[in-house]
Amino acid sequence: MKNNVIVGQSGGPTAVINCSLAGVYATAMANPRMGKVLGMRNGVQGLLERRVIDMSEHLRRDMDLEVLKRTPSSFLGSCRYKLPNPEQNEDVFAKLFAILNELDVGYFFYIGGNDSMDTIMKLCTYGEKIGSSIRFIGVPKTIDNDLAVTDSSPGFGSAAKYVATTTKELILDAQVYNNGAVTIVEAMGRNTGWLTAASALSAGSDSAGPDLIFLPEIPFDMDDFLDKVALLSQSHSPTIIVSEGIKLADGRYVSELGRDNISADAFGHIQLTGTAAYLAAQVKNKLGAKTRAIEFSIMQRCAAHIQSANDAAGAYAVGAHAVRAASDGETNRVIIINRLNSNPYAFETCAMEIVKMANIEKTVPLSWIASTKDYVTQDYINYALPLIQGEVAPFYVDGTPRHIRSATHALSTHNRP
Amino acid sequence: MKNNVIVGQSGGPTAVINCSLAGVYATAMANPRMGKVLGMRNGVQGLLERRVIDMSEHLRRDMDLEVLKRTPSSFLGSCRYKLPNPEQNEDVFAKLFAILNELDVGYFFYIGGNDSMDTIMKLCTYGEKIGSSIRFIGVPKTIDNDLAVTDSSPGFGSAAKYVATTTKELILDAQVYNNGAVTIVEAMGRNTGWLTAASALSAGSDSAGPDLIFLPEIPFDMDDFLDKVALLSQSHSPTIIVSEGIKLADGRYVSELGRDNISADAFGHIQLTGTAAYLAAQVKNKLGAKTRAIEFSIMQRCAAHIQSANDAAGAYAVGAHAVRAASDGETNRVIIINRLNSNPYAFETCAMEIVKMANIEKTVPLSWIASTKDYVTQDYINYALPLIQGEVAPFYVDGTPRHIRSATHALSTHNRP
Numbered sequence: 109m110k111n112n113v114i115v116g117q118s119g120g121p122t123a124v125i126n127c128s129l130a131g132v133y134a135t136a137m138a139n140p141r142m143g144k145v146l147g148m149r150n151g152v153q154g155l156l157e158r159r160v161i162d163m164s165e166h167l168r169r170d171m172d173l174e175v176l177k178r179t180p181s182s183f184l185g186s187c188r189y190k191l192p193n194p195e196q197n198e199d200v201f202a203k204l205f206a207i208l209n210e211l212d213v214g215y216f217f218y219i220g221g222n223d224s225m226d227t228i229m230k231l232c233t234y235g236e237k238i239g240s241s242i243r244f245i246g247v248p249k250t251i252d253n254d255l256a257v258t259d260s261s262p263g264f265g266s267a268a269k270y271v272a273t274t275t276k277e278l279i280l281d282a283q284v285y286n287n288g289a290v291t292i293v294e295a296m297g298r299n300t301g302w303l304t305a306a307s308a309l310s311a312g313s314d315s316a317g318p319d320l321i322f323l324p325e326i327p328f329d330m331d332d333f334l335d336k337v338a339l340l341s342q343s344h345s346p347t348i349i350v351s352e353g354i355k356l357a358d359g360r361y362v363s364e365l366g367r368d369n370i371s372a373d374a375f376g377h378i379q380l381t382g383t384a385a386y387l388a389a390q391v392k393n394k395l396g397a398k399t400r401a402i403e404f405s406i407m408q409r410c411a412a413h414i415q416s417a418n419d420a421a422g423a424y425a426v427g428a429h430a431v432r433a434a435s436d437g438e439t440n441r442v443i444i445i446n447r448l449n450s451n452p453y454a455f456e457t458c459a460m461e462i463v464k465m466a467n468i469e470k471t472v473p474l475s476w477i478a479s480t481k482d483y484v485t486q487d488y489i490n491y492a493l494p495l496i497q498g499e500v501a502p503f504y505v506d507g508t509p510r511h512i513r514s515a516t517h518a519l520s521t522h523n524r525p
Numbered sequence: 526m527k528n529n530v531i532v533g534q535s536g537g538p539t540a541v542i543n544c545s546l547a548g549v550y551a552t553a554m555a556n557p558r559m560g561k562v563l564g565m566r567n568g569v570q571g572l573l574e575r576r577v578i579d580m581s582e583h584l585r586r587d588m589d590l591e592v593l594k595r596t597p598s599s600f601l602g603s604c605r606y607k608l609p610n611p612e613q614n615e616d617v618f619a620k621l622f623a624i625l626n627e628l629d630v631g632y633f634f635y636i637g638g639n640d641s642m643d644t645i646m647k648l649c650t651y652g653e654k655i656g657s658s659i660r661f662i663g664v665p666k667t668i669d670n671d672l673a674v675t676d677s678s679p680g681f682g683s684a685a686k687y688v689a690t691t692t693k694e695l696i697l698d699a700q701v702y703n704n705g706a707v708t709i710v711e712a713m714g715r716n717t718g719w720l721t722a723a724s725a726l727s728a729g730s731d732s733a734g735p736d737l738i739f740l741p742e743i744p745f746d747m748d749d750f751l752d753k754v755a756l757l758s759q760s761h762s763p764t765i766i767v768s769e770g771i772k773l774a775d776g777r778y779v780s781e782l783g784r785d786n787i788s789a790d791a792f793g794h795i796q797l798t799g800t801a802a803y804l805a806a807q808v809k810n811k812l813g814a815k816t817r818a819i820e821f822s823i824m825q826r827c828a829a830h831i832q833s834a835n836d837a838a839g840a841y842a843v844g845a846h847a848v849r850a851a852s853d854g855e856t857n858r859v860i861i862i863n864r865l866n867s868n869p870y871a872f873e874t875c876a877m878e879i880v881k882m883a884n885i886e887k888t889v890p891l892s893w894i895a896s897t898k899d900y901v902t903q904d905y906i907n908y909a910l911p912l913i914q915g916e917v918a919p920f921y922v923d924g925t926p927r928h929i930r931s932a933t934h935a936l937s938t939h940n941r942p
Contacts, residue, residue: 121701150703181697188702273830273925280598281827283931284538285605286567291823314928402822406708410698413690414830416924496924507833507913508690511731514700 110141111214113431115163116148116155117182117249118189118220118227122263123270123412124423125249126512127177128219129184131427132247133163134173136215139435146211151187151218152227156200158207172512177420178502179511180412182219191227194234201234208242215243215434219427221250221261225442225466232440232462245430246442246462249423251409253302256468257460258444262426263409265419265495268306270411271295271404272496275318276310278402279347288341289398290348290391293318294384296408297351300471301325303408304351305484306492319346320482324353325471328362329481333387334394336482341397352383362386413509417498418453429457453494527558528631530848532580533565533572534599534666535606535637535644539680540687540829541840542666543929544594545636546601548844549664550580551590553632556852563628568604568635569644573617575624589929594837595919596928597829599636608644611651618651625659632660632851636844638667638678642859642883649857649879662847663859663879666840668826670719673885674877675861679843680826682836682912685723687828688712688821689913692735693727695819696764705758706815707765707808710735711801713825714768717888718742720825721768722901723909736763737899741770742888745779746898750804751811753899758814769800779803830926834915835870846874870911 113136117125129147136142147166149159161184167173176183194201208216218228225246232244248255251267275293282291295304301323311317319340322328340346354362363383388401426443433441441459448454476488502509530553534542546564553559564583566576578601584590593600611618625633635645642663649661665672668684692710699708712721718740728734736757739745757763771779780800805818843860850858858876865871893905919926 121698154703179697180694182701185703186701269924274824274828276925276928277597277827277829278823280596280928280931281538281823284599284603286571286602309923310925312923312925314930400823402824403820405819406695406698406817407691407819407824410694411691412694493923498924499921504916506726506729506910507686507915508693508727508729511693511697513731514697 110143112143112146112212113215113217114146114148114160114208114211114213115184115217116151116219117184117186118151118218118224119186119250120409121181121186122249122251122409123180123266123415124263124420125219126179126183127420127423128247128249128262128427130173130177131424132217132431133167135428135431137164139431141435142215143212146213147184150185151189152191152204153187153189154185155207156203160211166512175503175510176512177424178412178415178500178509180410183512183514190223191230194230201231204231205235205238205240213242215431217245217247217430217434219247219249221248221252222255222465222467222469225462229440229462229466243434243437243439245434245438246465247426247430248442248444248465251303252297252300254300254469254471255465256470257464259447259455260422260445260495262419262423262445264302265416265422266411266414267303267408268309268492269416269419269496270408270414271303271306272309273414274404275307275347275349276315279310279315279318282345282347282400285345287345287398289345289400290337290341290388291345291400291402292384292388292391293347293349294352294401294403295349296404297324298353299324299469301351302472304349305472305488306496307349308484308489309493309496318349320348321484322348322350322354322482323472323477324351324355325474326477326481327357328354330356330390334390337391337397338395341395350383350387354383413502415500416496417500418495420500422455425457429459433459450490450494453497527560529560529563529629530632530634531563531565531577531625531628531630532601532634533568533636534601534603535568535635535641536603536667537826538598538603539666539668539826540597540683540832541680541837542636543596543600544837544840545664545666545679545844547590547594548841549634549848550584552845552848554581556848558852559632560629563630564601567602568606569608569621570604570606571602572624573620577628583929592920592927593929594841595829595832595917595926597827600929600931607640608647611647618648621648622652622655622657630659632848634662634664634847634851636664636666638665638669639672639882639884639886642879646857646879646883660851660854660856662851662855663882664843664847665859665861665882668720669714669717671717671886671888672882673887674881676864676872677839677862677912679836679840679862681719682833682839683831684720684825685726685909686833686836686913687825687831688720688723689726690831691821692724692764692766693732696727696732696735699762699764699817702762704762704815706762706817707754707758707805708762708817708819709801709805709808710764710766710819710821711769712766712821714741715770716741716886718768719889721766722889722905723913724766725901725906726910726913735766737765738901739765739767739771739899740889740894741768741772742891743894743898744774745771747773747807751807754808754814755812758812767800767804771800830919832917833913834917835912837917839872842874846876850876867907867911870914
């Protein structure tokens with residue numbers, strides 16, 4: 109008897125999270141042991157509400173799969189739902205397994221970050237306890253690149269390509285007036301500076317790259333920052349890239365300094381924005397310089413029109429390997445990327461115990477940060493440069509890239525002319 | 526005797542302003558009557574300081590010209606220098622003409638917006654008065670699309686393609702959680718909504734497009750806005766696009782409402798930002814909804830990696846025509862785009878009296894704004910859609926688009942690992 113497959117997406121989207129979904133879908137559809145491929149809407153939160161789709165109804169042609177791979181955001185929708193500890197609350201787990209059994213699910217795939225790996229571990233632990241035969245495999249994704257064990261996190265390479273390309277464009281724009289204006293750009297990265305550091309990849313024979321890069325791995329020194337900016341703005345119009353999560357030595361986030369209230373999400377993560385705006389205000393007030401504060405905001409995770417081909421290939425491969433691993437009887441695993449070579453870039457995928465990734469955060473090695481604390485070293489560049497290589501041609505229709513229609517939301521007819 | 530050519534760029538850059546520069550350069554170099562092609566650094570401001578380059582020293586190969594066309598920002602640098610009235614201050618004009626004569630300039634091209642056309646008119650008027658034979662031709666550019674007479678402003682199509690594509694990506698991302706969050710996105714447009722309205726071009730069979738679009742042509746009604754947002758966020762997670770320059774009926778900018786001080790540039794234009802942030806705070810406080818405020822910021826004018834092919838062609842063509850017009854003896858003219866057909870798009874370029882463009886601002890026709898005051902009509906879409914068609918392949922090297930090295934700034938060696 110064939111068992112069905114179920115797949116979900118969790119946490120923040122990436123530009124290639126749907127490549128992983130495509131990898132799971134196409135590989136499962138081709139597996140003779142596997143039945144339908146079901147999709148949870150909005151992750152386990154939607155599963156608890158029995159919001160499930162048959163993916164083949166949304167992906168009818170080969171071409172749909174190619175469009176899906178080029179579509180940003182999470183096709184199935186996402187959630188930030190944190191499962192309780194099974195010891196404290198068994199009800200949720202009992203309900204989830206009842207629904208999975210009702211749906212004849214034998215294989216469970218969850219595409220997410222380290223929080224999502226925690227979800228899989230808990231489900232797997234509970235499943236073993238009740239003697240369930242459902243196999244659980246994690247498929248990693250995050251633009252933050254903070255996942256342990258894997259060489260890189262699928263989603264990072266495309267976000268890094270966006271950051272490097274956009275930084276390169278902004279540096280040119282910043283130099284257009286001859287006025288010593290200071291441009292401060294904010295990239296995502298709560299506790300890790302992987303993505304912010306990717307701004308250094310803009311440097312080459314045609315660009316000097318940013319003037320300064322500040323990562324959250326190193327305490328931020330406001331006086332040192334202002335001194336450096338004052339010096340730089342005497343000779344040109346500097347561009348400075350900061351992570352949203354930079355903190356003072358006393359542990360306060362820079363973004364907190366000008367604010368009253370801070371909100372936290374379900375995992376207790378503080379929502380950070382405004383770091384660049386705060387620093388720009390400091391530069392303006394203390395140095396009298398003209399400033400611009402820019403946030404890469406949501407664009408850095410959804411700019412699928414500038415996917416990295418190497419990243420897209422990695423994202424697809426971890427999805428495909430997850431299905432093969434489950435078919436081979438593995439469970440409680442996450443699929444990782446193992447780099448074989450940097451130039452030319454080559455990688456393999458491997459199944460790894462999920463406990464090695466769940467809830468662990470990988471930061472930028474301190475040895476990859478310049479001794480001046482305001483740039484990255486060649487080691488970082490050697491590591492990251494292969495991950496932004498190669499382009500995936502978007503399918504342009506009427507001037508914009510074609511996407512697959514969202515499974516989670518019907519097209520609104522509001523306001524169509 | 527051959528006279529030299531001089532060309533400058535002024536005002537805010539666009540993603541294709543260097544296509545116009547390439548059009549001037551290549552056409553002038555091929556013209557047997559014309560000598561060297563000189564470039565003013567930072568427009569007339571740099572010219573007054575004799576900061577001039579020989580462009581052939583920077584564009585040595587055919588390939589350099591192709592890279593220049595794909596390079597954002599103003600290759601020559603820009604300025605926002607406003608020439609005085611010749612009646613009030615002749616000194617500046619006398620100095621400029623002395624420098625131009627010293628450089629053997631016979632042909633003067635200035636790539637800019639309606640302020641720059643004012644500069645050309647003044648130079649031309651003074652030149653006629655002193656019996657100068659220098660010919661002055663304006664080459665239009667602006668992402669704002671607010672230039673009169675021309676069907677579209679070179680630079681608008683690429684910015685519109687960025688806005689349409691990015692809006693489409695953001696709408697998908699906004700829907701990822703099932704939580705009624707409100708995304709408010711701010712596009713440039715001080716007094717005209719052309720670029721903000723381009724967000725409507727994201728709509729198609731794969732996207733509903735934004736829920737609401739607010740342009741500065743129509744007074745903004747805060748209560749009406751909050752009522753509409755409250756209704757929309759009951760059914761899904763709406764995405765709303767606003768122009769930076771929307772104003773209340775009493776004339777106050779929305780961006781002013783939460784602020785103390787406003788700065789103005791040399792032309793008296795107020796620098797606007799924070800419209801989306803202010804509206805998001807209102808939505809959060811009054812409706813209790815989760816919100817995100819996003820600014821397209823400088824990216825919308827410098828994202829050369831997503832140039833519109835039709836826009837790039839138009840930008841090149843107006844530059845090339847400017848040189849032909851000057852060669853044919855015309856002066857005090859601006860080159861405009863005249864649309865011949867929309868589908869397929871076809872255009873011709875024409876020389877027009879510059880007084881018809883200088884200092885005039887073309888707004889979105891009120892008949893192209895929906896009667897609900899929160900969207901554009903099919904007429905706008907029919908107008909704008911051809912302008913974002915076609916792609917120009919960036920030349921990717923090491924994962925980022927290759928640019929021509931800036932003429933205005935040497936590569937810094939600061940911080941290279």
